[in-house]
Amino acid sequence: GENVEQHPSTLSVQEGDSAVIKCTYSDSASNYFPWYKQELGKGPQLIIDIRSNVGEKKDQRIAVTLNKTAKHFSLHITETQPEDSAVYFCAASRVDSNYQLIWGAGTKLIIKP
């Protein structure tokens, strides 16, 4: 079955700098890759996603890149702000499995003022 690995487990960056979180997946049939942000006491919130027919997607300060050949995808956050501090999860899924999400272990992002 699918397995998703996520690195690093903790990332500390200076406010204003960029943050990059990386994930790899094992099932070449996976074709949908969302990223979720989870703040303390709340459920995961979808922040951006990418499908396998696209190599990059951007939404303001957030971007995701996908390398299907290498089976890895990354989240890029530019000009980080204190409110970006949270746990970020990557996930992988397939449309033929009704998009059941297989999750990475999460990255705790700390923005230092």
Add this chain to the structure above:
Amino acid sequence: EPEVTQTPSHQVTQMGQEVILRCVPISNHLYFYWYRQILGQKVEFLVSFYNNEISEKSEIFDDQFSVERPDGSNFTLKIRSTKLEDSAMYFCASSVGGGRGEQFFGPGTRLTVL
């Protein structure tokens, strides 16, 4: 903005007891999911539900688990005889479907089995 809601936020139960976790998905969504996260571990898929039946389930979702959509709004997860290892955060999610994968999550129910 519509959101997924879950009740209760925290449930404490004795081992062997039955629990029902409740979720109200977003009203025009057609696909419903349960996930769980044991403290310090990955989020794990349990089950997906569409058109009043289970469409996918994981190995975790054994005979002790069941799901139901008893009316037009609620989606429930029942654990018949809870075990200590069922202690976890349980998340409900819903999706509009139609080839769109975006799932929207509730705030979770923390289940503690004593």
